[in-house]
Amino acid sequence: MRTVYLNGEYIPDTEAKVSIFDRGFLFADAIYEVTLVLDGKLIDFPNHMQRLKRSARELQFPFVPDVDQLLEVHRELIRRNGLVDGQIYIQITRGNALDRDFAFPPADTPGTILMFTQVRTAALDQAMKSGKAVVTMADLRWQRSDIKTVQLLYSSIAKMEAGRKRADDAWLVRDGLITEGTNNNAFIVTKDGRLVTRPLSTDILHGITRKAVLDCAKEMGLEFVERTFSVEEARQAKEAFSTSATTIVAAVTSIDGVVIGDGKPGPVGAKLREIYLRKGLDAAIG
């Protein structure tokens, strides 16, 4: 049984209850973050919290998350659950409006804060290292994909559709150009060895791992460019991979059934994964 956090209390997961009037439940009026935990330490925590604050601002939440307090809760959950490798999920909603109303509740309505841990399995790491098959699919999400909200139904549907096509994930497409994966950012390595990923805009989540991986590329002296790329260019890439806090750097070995490179995880992704893990652990918060 897990100990989870809900509005100031540490309680067993089966006892954590939220009101039916909570706006997170009725309107997906909630923001979230997922922070990687390795060796009991938080990876890239300050950047996740910075993005959480940005999401709160963008949705005009009347309160700002207190990062120092949230760090203490993250630490306490790791401790109470004996978490070694895994992740911590945090969700903050606009709170319980005591009824259903499209208008926001009064500004003094407290938000709902919940957090829980998830354990990482060795099988996940292995799958990510050995490569994923992705299929491309229309990006039908709302046009503020830069805000990390719990409005994830389309991503979930796309993931299921990918599964029906015997693939592991979907890469989403707007105007013939890849935006990102269902829950990760998309990268390719072109034939001439350049790393390419879509530039930041409202079309994609500003991935924390994406940024860290670009920093690693800089350190490696690897040429990279932030620009859009088409489905066709991705299918012809020398190498492809995705990034996220949960999958870290995950090789993509086929796109729409077209084998990428030699069909095996490529060296650029593998090297970036290695450097990211080393740097991430060096800077991790215990």
Ligand code: PDD
């Ligand atoms: N998802 N793009 C989308 C749409 C995402 O949902 C995520 C993360 C990313 C990668 O962001 P980061 O590197 O900061 O994790 C990109 C999390 C892991 C999730 O929903 O579980």
